[in-house]
Amino acid sequence: MKALLAVCWTLAAALPAARAANDPAASRQAFGEAARVLQSPRCLNCHTVTDFPRQGDDRHPHAQMIKRGPAGMGHPSLMCLACHQAxxxxxxxxxxxxxWHLAPLSMGWEGLSAGQMCRKLLxxxxxxxxxxxxxxxxxxxxxLVQWAWHPGGKRETPPLSQRDFHDAVRRWADAGAYCPK
Incomplete structure (x- = not known):
């Protein structure tokens, strides 16, 4: 009898985890939380759809007329790493x-809704x-992503704490990686 009860308790404890593995509503809600960070200047400045990076909380074009370059790391005459160290x-x-580098153009998120961004990510x-x-x-x-919470200077950090963002990303994935509609 004890063995049967132990099996029942084990199965009952696993039910919420099994439900979480395919929970579209929970997944979409978690991505919505994560999207608050992904749509912040700390991410969008490098996930741009332009031929140049943006900078600052106001997302202005990078000073010194910096351009994306062939590999997203600046032009050979002025690579990102010339100024941006470790x-x-x-x-x-x-x-x-x-x-330090720009995200590929294919991962530019400017102007996308959370759902569009999620589908692009996937x-x-x-x-x-x-x-x-x-x-x-x-x-x-x-x-490079974790830098967003330690940006130095007078830059704003993302709207969620690093821990809350990580938690939201994991909950999104664990619940099935569904995208907002």
């Missing part, structure tokens, strides 16, 4: 993180052939 400058004026033809686990890893561990 960490913010001591005075915070020049932001920095490892592998499109392997546009996202560098990343599956959901790789997208979660990118958004929760990539040092």
């Amino acid at each position: 960490a913010n400058s001591a005075d915070g004026a020049v932001p920095g993180a490892p592998n 499109d392997r033809n546009q996202n560098g052939n990343r599956g959901v686990p790789e997208l979660v890893a990118h958004m929760t561990t990539d040092p």
Whole structure:
């Protein structure tokens, strides 16, 4: 009898987790939370649809007339890494993180709704052939993405804490990676 009760308790405890694995409403709500960050200047300045990066909380075109370049890392005569080092400058004026670069044009999000952005994120033809686990890893561990919460200078941080963003991204994925309509 104890063994049967233990099995029943184990199955009952697993039910909420099983439901969470395919919960479109919970997934869409979690992506809506994450989208608040993805649509903030910290992400949009590099996920631009222009041939140049944007900068600042007002998202103005990058000073020095910087251009995207062939690999999204600036033109050969002025690469992003010429100024943007592995960490913010001591005075915070020049932001920095490892592998500083623009997102590919295919991952430009300017002007997209949360649902459009989500569908673009999931499109392997546009996202560098990343599956959901790789997208979660990118958004929760990539040092360039994590820089958003440590931008230096007088830049605003995203509207969610780093921990809340990570949690929302994981809940979105765990509940089925559904997109808002």
